[in-house]
Amino acid sequence: MARLTASLGRTPGPYDPPPAARELTATSADGARLHVEVHGRDTDPAVVLAHGWTCSTAFWAPVIRELTAGGHRVVTYDQRGHGRSPGTDGHLYGPSSLADDLCAVLDEALAPGERAVLGGHSMGAATLVAAAGRPGFEQRAAALMLCNTGTHRLVESARVLPLRSERMRERAHRFLLLSRLPLGPVSPLTRKALKYGTMGPDATPEQLAAVARLVHACRPRERGAWGAVLTKLDIGTNVRALGAPTAVITGTHDRLTPPALARVMAEALPHCAGLHELPRRGHMTPVETPSEVSGVLRALVREHLTDAAAPGGTGTGTGTRTPTGTRTDTEPDRQTQMRKTKEETP
Numbered sequence: 001m002a003r004l005t006a007s008l009g010r011t012p013g014p015y016d017p018p019p020a021a022r023e024l025t026a027t028s029a030d031g032a033r034l035h036v037e038v039h040g041r042d043t044d045p046a047v048v049l050a051h052g053w054t055c056s057t058a059f060w061a062p063v064i065r066e067l068t069a070g071g072h073r074v075v076t077y078d079q080r081g082h083g084r085s086p087g088t089d090g091h092l093y094g095p096s097s098l099a100d101d102l103c104a105v106l107d108e109a110l111a112p113g114e115r116a117v118l119g120g121h122s123m124g125a126a127t128l129v130a131a132a133g134r135p136g137f138e139q140r141a142a143a144l145m146l147c148n149t150g151t152h153r154l155v156e157s158a159r160v161l162p163l164r165s166e167r168m169r170e171r172a173h174r175f176l177l178l179s180r181l182p183l184g185p186v187s188p189l190t191r192k193a194l195k196y197g198t199m200g201p202d203a204t205p206e207q208l209a210a211v212a213r214l215v216h217a218c219r220p221r222e223r224g225a226w227g228a229v230l231t232k233l234d235i236g237t238n239v240r241a242l243g244a245p246t247a248v249i250t251g252t253h254d255r256l257t258p259p260a261l262a263r264v265m266a267e268a269l270p271h272c273a274g275l276h277e278l279p280r281r282g283h284m285t286p287v288e289t290p291s292e293v294s295g296v297l298r299a300l301v302r303e304h305l306t307d308a309a310a311p312g313g314t315g316t317g318t319g320t321r322t323p324t325g326t327r328t329d330t331e332p333d334r335q336t337q338m339r340k341t342k343e344e345t346p
Contacts, residue, residue: 022037028097045305047297050118050128062286070298095126102131143303143304143305149261157257158256251281
């Protein structure tokens with residue numbers, strides 16, 4: 001996309017992807033080939049990011065810029081059928097293929113035995129949950145970030161279409177996920193609909209334009225094939241198998257995966273490293289508030305990754321701080337924070 005912005009005669013902005021230091025190709029268990037990008041220096045601690053449905057590596061552009069500027073190496077990849085990763089047989093898409101692809105990327109992009117902080121957004125966060133219990137994943141994951149996601153009942157929980165009938169709302173949401181109709185060019189009408197469905201009220205025109213470019217670039221066949229996976233997603237039991245410290249992020253105005261889904265995950269996690277409910281943010285919090293998302297990732301690196309690299313370090317850390325400084329290192333503190341966010345949410 002950086003080449004595209006140059007060809008269009010405009011200067012790349014903060015939501016355009018920065019050039020990668022290296023580009024790799026990972027091969028999944030079934031032979032699927034995945035486009036991988038590495039940003040930053042090889043000597044810096046690693047953060048691996050998985051994007052969500054209809055997006056690509058470009059989704060993480062503002063987060064990549066913040067993390068690499070702060071001395072982190074960032075690995076991103078295009079989920080199969082997205083961006084520069086070719087699609088395969090859509091009938092084989094599912095949680096297992098998501099987990100296979102992630103493990104292939106970790107093996108390709110990280111040094112032998114190297115650990116990283118892993119973060120995912122939406123379907124990318126579900127990818128991390130789907131990989132729970134796999135030895136390759138558990139050995140690599142120093143800590144996790146689950147951002148704007150859910151693990152089950154996504155169609156029933158969504159509030160994108162404000163229909164009074166619950167049954168009609170579910171049917172409409174299912175149709176949207178399964179649709180393979182071309183979205184056509186970005187227009188004022190499609191931008192307005194996209195903002196209502198995926199972003200909070202404070203999203204800027206620049207942020208909306210970046211999301212629109214990503215969503216409209218997704219191939220209709222792949223959009224529908226992965227949408228079918230999301231309509232049937234049911235991996236809630238995997239959450240309790242996530243052994244690494246895990247932070248959860250949601251937006252109070254997320255209509256695709258409402259905050260209630262985040263609270264359920266946070267309660268089920270064996271080691272919750274914080275529940276962050278971002279006021280007036282929608283489903284696209286890494287674009288809407290990249291500094292908050294980057295802050296959570298930096299805290300996870302500081303507390304659970306760089307400590308492990310220090311002589312005598314254990315990597316367990318003594319406490320994780322939210323971007324606003326709220327401690328979440330002990331069980332009583334975690335429960336207090338959860339109650340507080342529930343009470344403050346509109």
